[in-house]
Amino acid sequence: MQNIKNYCPECNEVLRGRTDKKFCSDSCRSMFHNRLKSQQSEVQKMIEGRLRKNRKILMGLYNNIASDLKLVPLKYVENLGFTFNFYTHIEYDTQKQMIFCFEYGYQKIDNHKVKLVKQIPFSEGVDIIA
Ligand SMILES: [Zn+2]
Numbered sequence: 127m128q129n130i131k132n133y134c135p136e137c138n139e140v141l142r143g144r145t146d147k148k149f150c151s152d153s154c155r156s157m158f159h160n161r162l163k164s165q166q167s168e169v170q171k172m173i174e175g176r177l178r179k180n181r182k183i184l185m186g187l188y189n190n191i192a193s194d195l196k197l198v199p200l201k202y203v204e205n206l207g208f209t210f211n212f213y214t215h216i217e218y219d220t221q222k223q224m225i226f227c228f229e230y231g232y233q234k235i236d237n238h239k240v241k242l243v244k245q246i247p248f249s250e251g252v253d254i255i256a
Pocket residue numbers: 134135136137138139149150151154
């Protein structure tokens with residue numbers, strides 16, 4: 127006879143019956159897995175929130191700069207709360223790296239300036255002017 131008792135990880139009830147049983151019931155099993163899933167999506171929500179905020183900042187700047195050059199001081203982007211290590215993808219225009227948050231992105235011109243870029247939908251190319 128085994129004396130070690132196993133407990134349901136969801137409700138802490140002592141498990142009876144088969145020794146390989148992991149949960150006391152199907153509803154505890156599904157509650158446990160749903161809770162795990164919702165924890166994962168909290169992380170996803172946090173990352174998506176940052177990406178959405180970054181996109182909003184880039185979009186706002188892109189649409190409000192009348193000049194086709196779309197140049198912005200790096201400090202200005204930072205001050206709006208842009209998080210530089212959160213982005214969706216990287217593309218290259220000749221040698222220059224473009225970092226995107228969805229369809230809006232930027233190219234580092236030097237240590238003080240960035241050029242805003244916008245990706246054309248359903249295309250491999252990037253529209254860097256308008
Ligand atoms: Zn249970």
